[in-house]
Structures are given as structure tokens and as C-alpha cells.
Amino acid sequence: MLQPSPVADGKKRQADATHWVALADARDLSENEQQTLVAWLNADDRNLGAYVQAKSVYQALNYRNSSLSKLNPPSLTPPGPSRRLFMSSAVAAGFAGLCLPQKVQDHFAMRHRGRQAPQHYVWNGNRVTVDARSGAYFSSSKTKNIMQVADGRIGMEIRRHQAWISARALKLAGKDADFDIKLEGQKIILSLYAGTMSWLDDAQHHTIKSPQIFHFSSKDNIRPELIKSHTLTGDTALIQQAWRNGQIILNNSTLQSAVEEFNQYYDTQCLISSNRLSQRKISGSFDILKINDFVQSVSFLLGCKTRYEKRKIIFYV
Incomplete structure (x- = not known):
């Protein structure tokens, strides 16, 4: 007997999750429907993940x-x-x-x-x-x-x-x-x-x-x-928790790790032209939403140059 492929199984799980999310939003579930949903969620931990993911997409x-x-x-x-x-x-x-x-x-x-x-x-x-x-x-x-x-x-x-x-x-x-x-x-x-x-x-x-x-x-x-x-x-x-207050604190951090932190918050991405430059160290406290302040500080502290392109900020020597 042929077993369903992981891809087919995943698509069915996704479809089932979408069905339950939409149904629960449209009206109150009946007692039987509620029991069926709980049984489906308990059957496989991946069902819960699919349900929560479908909920996030639906609400977004x-x-x-x-x-x-x-x-x-x-x-x-x-x-x-x-x-x-x-x-x-x-x-x-x-x-x-x-x-x-x-x-x-x-x-x-x-x-x-x-x-x-x-x-x-x-x-x-x-x-x-x-x-x-x-x-x-x-x-x-x-x-x-x-x-x-x-x-x-x-x-x-x-x-x-x-x-x-x-x-x-x-x-x-x-x-x-x-x-x-x-x-x-x-x-x-x-x-x-x-x-x-x-x-x-x-x-x-x-x-x-x-x-x-x-x-x-x-x-x-x-x-x-x-x-x-x-x-x-x-x-x-303290450094780890700084993000909660909208800050990025760098303590002798590599430029590469600093760039990775800022890239989480922007569609415009910072890029580094060379491995040597990416390993240079930088310290300081920066506002998450003020990337230009960060770029200017890097340019001054590391003596490098910057170039702005479409959705890119490139650091180079």
C-alpha cells in the first residue's frame, strides 16, 4: 500500500488547519466539531503548528x-x-x-x-x-x-x-x-x-x-x-535584553554580527564587501530604528566607506 509523501501530507495538514481557522472565525463550533478539532490537534504535534501558522496568516x-x-x-x-x-x-x-x-x-x-x-x-x-x-x-x-x-x-x-x-x-x-x-x-x-x-x-x-x-x-x-x-x-x-528597549548594544562585536542585528529590522540590507572588514570590531549603543546613525558611526570608527544602492547599504574599504 502506497504511503502519502511528506509533501502531500504537509499540504493536507495545511488545508485542514486553514479549514478549522476559517470555520472557527465564521461561527461558534458545535460540540461535535470542537471534539473533532481537539482530536485532530492531539493526533500530531505538527497539526498544532499548522493551526497556529494558519491563524497567523489569517489574522495578518x-x-x-x-x-x-x-x-x-x-x-x-x-x-x-x-x-x-x-x-x-x-x-x-x-x-x-x-x-x-x-x-x-x-x-x-x-x-x-x-x-x-x-x-x-x-x-x-x-x-x-x-x-x-x-x-x-x-x-x-x-x-x-x-x-x-x-x-x-x-x-x-x-x-x-x-x-x-x-x-x-x-x-x-x-x-x-x-x-x-x-x-x-x-x-x-x-x-x-x-x-x-x-x-x-x-x-x-x-x-x-x-x-x-x-x-x-x-x-x-x-x-x-x-x-x-x-x-x-x-x-x-544587559546587552542581550537591550532589544526590548529598542537598542542594539555592541561590545567589541564584529561588524558582521552588528550588521546581522540591524538587518533583522530593515528591508534595506547592510552588506560588507570583504571578509577582513566584516571581522573588524566595533562598540557602542544604537537605536534600532536609526540605521543611518549606525552607518555613519561605522564609517567613522572603522575608517571605511559606504555606498547606498537600491535596498542595500554596502560597507567597503
Whole structure:
């Protein structure tokens, strides 16, 4: 008997996810439909990922300009009654051993364009920072706060209630913790600045302590593994967290690493003409949204030249 190809299987999963997202937005799901959706989500962790991804695309193109962006700081509270809220079963089903919460409030915060400063939210007393080109899905009830990281980098200070965090197949739980979580290629990077968290690995719970950076593998539906970890010093932690305040701090950093930081925020990309120049070191504090200040500083400090082309800024000697 022929087995479906991974490509065909992925397309069907995507189509199923799109169907459920659109249906849940159009009307309330019946009890049978709700049970069918939960069963589908529980059948495969990839179904949850497809559902959250479909939700992010739907809401990014969906005709909804969330009221979150108009508040300062914006609060993750329900939008007006003109739009239905998505049910939380998608996220809840992604955590083994968690039952489906009742009376939930769901939101998707997405920073899908460049040239955006990180945005701050208050979510049930917890402080959340969403970086540019990043997205996360938040679900909460009286007993559970769940965040599903979809893309990019998210910072969180858990101040009141325990929260469950999911990034691809990695599942974490924490209370009174301060951390950043970043999806980078085939890796998930957790920077834990304060407090402790639990890494929920199958039936085992591993306690991970601050201040440390943890690198996890992240390949499709394969169980994540801890690749490496190292201690965060006080200075390094301050540099790591600077993005939350719209700053990039360079401490004897290579020009290449500095350029990579700025390129996350702009459609216009910085390029370096030679390997030798890319390894030159630079220090300083820069505003994320003032790339011209950065370019001028590099030119002065390193004695190099710059050339502006269409959507390119080239550093050369």
C-alpha cells in the first residue's frame, strides 16, 4: 500500500488547519466539531503548528487591525465584539497532560514588518515584548496562561501566574521568571535572565536555572534536545535584553554580527564587501530604528566607506 509523501501530507495538514481557522472565525463550533478539532490537534504535534501558522496568516491578512497596537503599552485584552475570538483548544492541546480550559481569551500578536520597534504588552499581569518580524499566540483562562511562539523573538517577564510556553515541539513552564525565546533556523534559543523554568520533556520535567542561555535543537516534529548552555554574566545579560528597549548594544562585536542585528529590522540590507572588514570590531549603543546613525558611526570608527544602492547599504574599504 502506497504511503502519502511528506509533501502531500504537509499540504493536507495545511488545508485542514486553514479549514478549522476559517470555520472557527465564521461561527461558534458545535460540540461535535470542537471534539473533532481537539482530536485532530492531539493526533500530531505538527497539526498544532499548522493551526497556529494558519491563524497567523489569517489574522495578518485578515482584515483586522487589532486594537492592541493603539494602546501604550497595549494590553492583551479582547478586541471589540465585531470579531469572534479563536478558541484556545489549538494551544491547549499542544501540552501533554493539560485539559481544555473553559472561558478562554485568545490573541495573536504579530510584528510582521520591518522598521518596527519591539512592542510591549501586558498579559494577565505578565510583561511581554514582541520583536519585529515575530509572532506569538496567547491563550488564557482562570487557571492557565499559554503562549505559543510562532516566529522570531519574544521576551517575557512572568510576574504573577505560572505560564506554559511552546515553541515548535519545545515545551516549557515557568513562574517568576524573566526570559527571551528566539526561533533561529533549526534552533530554539532560550535566554533565562532570572528565576527558574521547567523543561517538559515527555514524562520528565527538567529544572533549568538562571542566568543561562540554552540552545535546543528544533527539527520538524522530532523531540528537542539541549545542544549546549552557558552562563550569562551581568554585562552580557544587559546587552542581550537591550532589544526590548529598542537598542542594539555592541561590545567589541564584529561588524558582521552588528550588521546581522540591524538587518533583522530593515528591508534595506547592510552588506560588507570583504571578509577582513566584516571581522573588524566595533562598540557602542544604537537605536534600532536609526540605521543611518549606525552607518555613519561605522564609517567613522572603522575608517571605511559606504555606498547606498537600491535596498542595500554596502560597507567597503
